[in-house]
Amino acid sequence: MKVAKATDGAAMMFSPLIAAGRLNVAAAIRTRRRGYSGWTGAVNTDYDPLDPAVAAQPHAAYDAMHRSGRVHYNPRRATWILHRLDDVRAALRDTDRVTSSEGVTRIRVVADLVVLTDGEQHSRLRKQVHPAFTKGALDSWRDIIDSLAAELVDDMIASRGCDAVELLTTPMPLRVIAAILGVPESDIADFRRWSDESTQIINFTPTVKGFVNTTRSLRAAAALRRYFLKQLADGHLKDSDTVLGRLLAHNSDGALTDNQLFYIAILLLIAGNETTTNLLGGMLHTYAHYPEQYDMIRANPDLIPQAIEEHVRYTSPIQNLYRYTRADYQVGEVTIPAGSRVMLSFGAANRDPLAFDDPNTFRADRNPRSHVGFGYGPHLCLGAPLARMEAQAVLRELVSRVSRISVTGPTTWSTNSSLRGPTRLPVVLHE
Ligand code: HEM
Numbered sequence: 467m468k469v470a471k472a473t474d475g476a477a478m479m480f481s482p483l484i485a486a487g488r489l490n491v492a493a494a495i496r497t498r499r500r501g502y503s504g505w506t507g508a509v510n511t512d513y514d515p516l517d518p519a520v521a522a523q524p525h526a527a528y529d530a531m532h533r534s535g536r537v538h539y540n541p542r543r544a545t546w547i548l549h550r551l552d553d554v555r556a557a558l559r560d561t562d563r564v565t566s567s568e569g570v571t572r573i574r575v576v577a578d579l580v581v582l583t584d585g586e587q588h589s590r591l592r593k594q595v596h597p598a599f600t601k602g603a604l605d606s607w608r609d610i611i612d613s614l615a616a617e618l619v620d621d622m623i624a625s626r627g628c629d630a631v632e633l634l635t636t637p638m639p640l641r642v643i644a645a646i647l648g649v650p651e652s653d654i655a656d657f658r659r660w661s662d663e664s665t666q667i668i669n670f671t672p673t674v675k676g677f678v679n680t681t682r683s684l685r686a687a688a689a690l691r692r693y694f695l696k697q698l699a700d701g702h703l704k705d706s707d708t709v710l711g712r713l714l715a716h717n718s719d720g721a722l723t724d725n726q727l728f729y730i731a732i733l734l735l736i737a738g739n740e741t742t743t744n745l746l747g748g749m750l751h752t753y754a755h756y757p758e759q760y761d762m763i764r765a766n767p768d769l770i771p772q773a774i775e776e777h778v779r780y781t782s783p784i785q786n787l788y789r790y791t792r793a794d795y796q797v798g799e800v801t802i803p804a805g806s807r808v809m810l811s812f813g814a815a816n817r818d819p820l821a822f823d824d825p826n827t828f829r830a831d832r833n834p835r836s837h838v839g840f841g842y843g844p845h846l847c848l849g850a851p852l853a854r855m856e857a858q859a860v861l862r863e864l865v866s867r868v869s870r871i872s873v874t875g876p877t878t879w880s881t882n883s884s885l886r887g888p889t890r891l892p893v894v895l896h897e
Contacts, residue, residue, distance in 0.1 A: 471611035494695030504513060507800040509535035515809065516572075518881030524785060525826060528814035533714060539799040541806050544790075545572075551821035551836065553797055556812055557789060558843040562583065564808060564847060568790040571806070571884065581845065588844060595730055597716040598709040599848050604855060606707045610645050614638060615859035620894070627894040629875050630750050631743070633859070635891070638744035642856055645730055648697065648708035660690040661735045687732065691815060693727045694703040709734065738849045741783045744880075745857055745889025749774075751888055752828050753864075754871045759830045764865045774857045778839035780828045785813035785886045787841075812838045813886065826859060868894040 512519055513527045518529055531538055531549045537840045538547040548554050557564045561584040569575040569582065576582065580591040597603070616635045625633060640658055649657045663686030666679055697703055710727055722730075753760040763769050786809050795802045802808060816837050817825040823843075840847035847853070864871070875892035 468846070476518045488542070506539070506802075507535075507798075507830065508537040508539040508546065508802075509566050511538040511540050511547065512542070513547070514540060515539065515811075516543065519769040521785075521881045521883045522879040524813055524886070525817065528758070528811070528817050529813075529826070531814055532819055533815070535800075536798045543572075544807060544810045545808050547811060548797065548808060549811045549818070551815040551818040551838065554810045554812065554815040554838055555836075555842050556797075556839070557795070557808065558841060558845065560795070561588075561844055563791060563793045563795050564789045565792050570787045570789065572788060574790065579623065579729060580848075581737070582731065583843070590889040592724060592844075592848070594713070594726075595733075595848060597712050598734075599851065600712075601851075602697070603707075603709075603712055604851050607642070607646055607852070608855065611642055611855055611859045612863075614641055614645075615856070615863045619860065619863040623867065623892075623895050623897060627892070630893050631888055633745055635743045635888070638856060638860065639739050639853075640744060642742075642852070643735060643738055646709050646852075648706055648710060656693070657690075660686045660693070661739065662686075664720060664732065664735070665689055671865040690735075691734060692811070694731050695724055707773060734849065735884075737847075738852065740885050741886070742853050742856055744783035744885060745781055745853060746775060746860055747888035747891055748783065749777045749857060749861065750871060750893060751877055751891060752777065752780065753874075754873045754893055756828055756840070757870060759828060760865070760871065762830050764855065764869075767862065767865055769831055770858050770861050770865070771854070772833040774854055774861065775828055775837070776828060776834055777857065778833045779816045779837035780833040780834075781887070782813040782816045782839050783840075783887055786811045786883060786884050812841070858873050868895045868897060872896065 500770065509531075511531070511660045513531065515524070528549065528564050531547070535554060536548075538549065539545070543678065548557055565584050566582055566588075567576065567584050578587070578591065580588060580595055583591055615638065618638055622630065622633050623627055643656070643661075644657055654835075660796060661768060665685050666683050698710065704714050705711060710731065713722060713727060713730065759773075763773055769893055788808060789808045791802055791804050793804045795806075816823070816834075816839055821831075821836060822834060840850040840853075872894050873892060874890075874894050877888050877892075878890040880886055880889050
């Protein structure tokens with residue numbers, strides 16, 4: 467299988483995406499030749515995660531899949547779909563046959579990045595990023611996170627009605643990441659613009675607009691890269707409590723080049739921003755609609771960690787990611803042929819009635835330990851403790867100061883096929 471290979475520089479890092487449309491067609495033709503247009507035992511479905519209306523409100527489709535077979539196949543998208551919790555977890559564990567090394571989106575891509583590798587290469591890359599996320603690192607960021615949560619909730623209360631996405635759910639993770647990457651307040655506006663634009667790369671669609679947006683993303687990534695390389699050259703990040711400072715401290719043998727440090731920085735931006743925004747937005751939306759659940763937490767703030775876990779399950783900020791099969795892969799009676807594109811539906815798995823009692827109901831005290839909102843297995847989210855810390859800080863601040871969260875207008879949900887959360891959430895916080 468010929469796949470694009472990224473080697474160096476921001477543009478190179480993303481250049482495979484430009485060729486993606488052609489590569490996907492090749493993959494579709496190749497897999498179709500293997501003959502799964504005939505009966506395979508999979509349920510043919512027209513559930514289409516790329517349909518914006520479905521992406522915004524996917525739960526009826528998930529319920530329908532749960533009522534039917536174990537493996538679904540969408541012929542139009544040439545995509546196999548796993549939706550049961552046990553099947554998604556099994557696929558995430560089986561990295562020999564169900565690999566991330568050809569990409570985790572609809573686009574086949576090869577790159578030396580932790581999320582896009584398996585086996586020894588993945589272990590090596592994961593070890594490189596790990597020093598940035600130790601308990602010591604998290605503890606050193608706690609005060610920043612707590613005071614940011616207090617400041618942003620303060621602003622929201624003072625506004626007496628606002629779009630929570632603008633005032634809280636977007637700035638919170640962005641400013642946390644800026645702080646832990648060592649970006650000074652004076653550079654935040656540029657940083658925000660470059661991060662917003664460059665991270666849109668994962669929303670790639672093979673259309674003219676998609677290619678235009680991708681070009682813009684590449685330009686922003688290049689600007690971000692110049693910025694970080696300059697920061698690294700200035701030398702002030704060394705010995706700092708920032709992510710890059712910690713990675714530099716563990717890099718005494720010089721194994722990490724400045725370019726690799728930049729890749730790690732941009733990976734954290736992509737992985738940590740919109741996901742956490744979605745989690746916070748989902749949380750506010752849920753409490754505005756289920757005030758009795760909010761009252762339960764107010765009465766017993768010890769429930770906050772469990773409640774955040776239930777928010778991750780219920781909201782599923784990443785609704786799905788993809789894998790590619792390296793060998794025939796058996797799920798029950800169905801064989802997914804080698805070379806197939808498989809969508810792992812975290813959103814559906816987190817609402818699997820075989821795994822969760824009354825799955826479409828939010829229960830703050832459920833403590834759903836087996837959810838796959840942060841993934842599972844070797845690629846389990848490295849930033850989960852940070853995301854949990856941010857969400858817990860915001861919820862603690864809310865329950866100690868706000869008696870009621872009310873919506874003041876319709877919520878708009880993202881239409882992105884993989885990342886889901888409110889993009890507009892008009893609320894008022896009552897003290
Ligand atoms: C609510 C917020 C978040 C959610 C729902 C989330 C979800 C996920 C999921 C599902 C994966 C697995 C990917 C896969 O299996 O292919 C993952 C991996 C990852 N996440 Fe997160 N994430 C969140 C926040 C963060 C944050 C804040 C960071 C860092 C700043 C982060 C960094 C990473 C990294 C580096 C990986 C790759 C791990 C690997 O491939 O070994 N995430 N995340």
